[in-house]
Amino acid sequence: MKDKIINILTEIRPEFDFKENLNFIENGMLDSFDIVLLVSILEETFSIIIDGLDVNPSNFYSINSIIELINKNNKQ
Amino acid sequence: MNLSFNNKKITGILTVVPSNEVLFEDEIDQYNFTETQSLRLKKVMGYNKKRIVKNKTTCSSDLCFFGLDYLLENNYINKNEIDALIFISQTPDYLMPPTSNLIHKHLGLGCDVVCFDINQGCAGFILGLFEAFMLLEQKSIKKVVLFNADVLSSKVSKRDRNSNPLIGDASSITIIEKTQEDSRIDGIIKMDGSGAFSLHIPAGGSRIPITPDTGILEIDSEGNFRSKNDLIMKGDEVYNFVLSKIPSLIEDVLKLSSKNKDDIDYYLFHQPNKFMLDKLSDKMCLNKYKVFSNIVENFGNSSGASIPTTICHNLGNLLKNDSFSVCLSGFGVGLTWGAFVMDLGNLNFCEIINYDE
Numbered sequence: 545m546k547d548k549i550i551n552i553l554t555e556i557r558p559e560f561d562f563k564e565n566l567n568f569i570e571n572g573m574l575d576s577f578d579i580v581l582l583v584s585i586l587e588e589t590f591s592i593i594i595d596g597l598d599v600n601p602s603n604f605y606s607i608n609s610i611i612e613l614i615n616k617n618n619k620q
Numbered sequence: 621m622n623l624s625f626n627n628k629k630i631t632g633i634l635t636v637v638p639s640n641e642v643l644f645e646d647e648i649d650q651y652n653f654t655e656t657q658s659l660r661l662k663k664v665m666g667y668n669k670k671r672i673v674k675n676k677t678t679c680s681s682d683l684c685f686f687g688l689d690y691l692l693e694n695n696y697i698n699k700n701e702i703d704a705l706i707f708i709s710q711t712p713d714y715l716m717p718p719t720s721n722l723i724h725k726h727l728g729l730g731c732d733v734v735c736f737d738i739n740q741g742c743a744g745f746i747l748g749l750f751e752a753f754m755l756l757e758q759k760s761i762k763k764v765v766l767f768n769a770d771v772l773s774s775k776v777s778k779r780d781r782n783s784n785p786l787i788g789d790a791s792s793i794t795i796i797e798k799t800q801e802d803s804r805i806d807g808i809i810k811m812d813g814s815g816a817f818s819l820h821i822p823a824g825g826s827r828i829p830i831t832p833d834t835g836i837l838e839i840d841s842e843g844n845f846r847s848k849n850d851l852i853m854k855g856d857e858v859y860n861f862v863l864s865k866i867p868s869l870i871e872d873v874l875k876l877s878s879k880n881k882d883d884i885d886y887y888l889f890h891q892p893n894k895f896m897l898d899k900l901s902d903k904m905c906l907n908k909y910k911v912f913s914n915i916v917e918n919f920g921n922s923s924g925a926s927i928p929t930t931i932c933h934n935l936g937n938l939l940k941n942d943s944f945s946v947c948l949s950g951f952g953v954g955l956t957w958g959a960f961v962m963d964l965g966n967l968n969f970c971e972i973i974n975y976d977e
Contacts, residue, residue, distance in 0.1 A: 555656070572841075575841075575842045575843075576782075576842065576855050576856055577653075577661060577781070577842075578657075580895055581657060581660050581664065584660065584663075584664045585660075593902055595902075596863040596899030596900060596902060596903040597860075597863050597903070599859070600856075600860070601856070
């Protein structure tokens with residue numbers, strides 16, 4: 545799952561290295577439109593529906609937070 | 621605030637859109653999207669085409685006059701039956717006089733016909749219905765004409781990817797009148813001034829008058845260019861506001877009207893963008909075919925006129941001969957959010973016409 549997410553993020557913002565352990569939001573690697581794109585791709589890729597209130601920068605700051613979000617919405 | 625009204629109904633809705641159509645692709649170079657991003661966002665957000673006025677001097681009232689003349693020519697309205705006019709907009713023709721007085725003049729109405737302007741945005745249709753229903757409680761008022769009109773395209777920076785691809789111009793004319801039918805209307809309207817600056821235009825009022833300096837473009841943290849004369853929409857705040865407030869609003873208004881989700885034939889919501897509407901209907905577990913989200917992609921988000929546009933575009937023909945149980949909801953600047961549950965149908969007219977400049 546981790547590699548898939550990194551590939552998706554790299555596709556959205558190819559200029560950044562998402563393998564590095566950085567805060568994607570604080571470092572300006574993802575903005576609000578990137579998050580919208582990311583949500584739509586994650587939903588398609590993992591066949592999930594991410595809860596509207598979870599579309600919040602605080603859930604997209606690292607690979608682990610994104611994995612957590614996918615797992616949370618996968619259970620619903 | 622909970623609201624309840626009886627013996628009132630909508631009898632006609634007309635939407636007027638500029639015939640000038642701008643495609644998302646026409647303006648793509650103005651934004652800092654990559655091509656892949658643009659194409660994906662187009663699908664997810666509903667960016668496609670929008671109707672905006674061509675001439676900078678075309679005003680909200682011009683769209684209203686055009687619609688009124690159409691209604692008069694086709695005998696859809698009789699001006700002698702009008703008792704009140706309500707004009708709701710964020711883009712009036714002048715600071716003074718009220719635009720509703722200009723419409724009053726255009727129609728040559730008598731001095732007993734009351735008219736007033738209300739400054740409201742995306743919840744403007746709900747606020748307008750509220751005002752109309754209250755006016756109709758008066759014995760002397762039998763028919764109210766509600767105008768929701770905005771030419772907000774002139775208040776949006778062309779280099780603001782948050783707002784420019786979405787914003788459209790339109791006016792709507794809705795006739796609301798007394799009826800002998802046993803019609804019950806339930807509603808809720810809420811306000812939260814602490815979110816007043818989630819959507820705002822800094823310059824142009826008394827607080828920051830327009831000067832050459834207010835027109836200077838500045839870049840924000842996401843790479844959008846806009847001046848103090850332009851609309852600022854804090855997308856994250858607006859999104860969180862909508863997703864956190866509207867589901868409970870709809871739940872409460874359904875409870876108030878003693879209906880459940882399935883009793884409603886159509887949920888006719890304001891049209892901010894496709895992504896937000898899809899997330900909203902997912903959150904509320906609404907059937908997708910009951911919630912339209914196709915106005916931004918066909919016309920753009922026209923603020924207070926977006927609900928009438930949704931109705932005319934999707935249900936125009938059906939509503940002339942049939943009636944449905946609907947839930948209307950608007951939400952936006954203020955912050956303001958509200959909803960009505962009512963029957964809507966058997967309308968004298970329900971259509972969209974094009975305004976040629």
